[in-house]
Amino acid sequence: MTPDLISLTGLRVRGNHGVFDFERADGQDFVVDVALETDTRAAATSDRLTDTIDYGALAQQLAAVIGGEPVNLLETLAARLADSCLADARVHAATVTVHKPQAPIPLAFADVAVTVRRDRVVPGRDQP
Template sequence: MALDRITLTGLRVRGNHGVFDFERRDGQDFVIDVVLELDLAPAAASDDVTDTVHYGELAGSLAEVVAGEPVNLIETLAHRLAGVCLADPRVRAATVTVHKPQAPIPHEFADVAVTIRRQRA
């Protein structure tokens, strides 16, 4: 069965992640995109927000993780964010992209991002 999707893109949150001391001290903005795969038929039938993932609450939970305990790698951050998405048992899979547009790279660039996909066993 093909799954439906809920997509949240461009969630911008200040965090203190990185391998360098100045990244942890000064912080920087991270941009988060998530795609949740789940069956949305129950929500469509009931027209009740309790039958789906409340994306406002999801955004708040993701923001808490990004603003919370620092990690060295955005790979680790993405993994933690996927765990937040999969905490809702209705979510069968989650794709998470963590963008680090202010990464300490000594060349002009538009973005650095890591994307992971996690699914239920």
């Protein structure tokens, strides 16, 4: 069965991530896109917010990670965001893209981003 997707794109949050001291001191905006693989049938049947992923709460949860403890690499930040998404047992997999529009690159560029996809580990199924 193909999973349903719940997406949140363009979430802009200020954080202090990066390898350079000025990035940590001054901070910068990060833009995040997430796609959550889940089953929305219960919510479609009940029409209740409690039966689905609340994207407002998801945005707050992701913002807390972005605004939280600084990391050096976008890869680390993206992995932390994906782990945060997978904390909800209804999420089967999460694809997270972190954009760094103000990356310290001395040339004109359109985007710098890292995308990770993480699946839920199911004990007994995913372990030898």
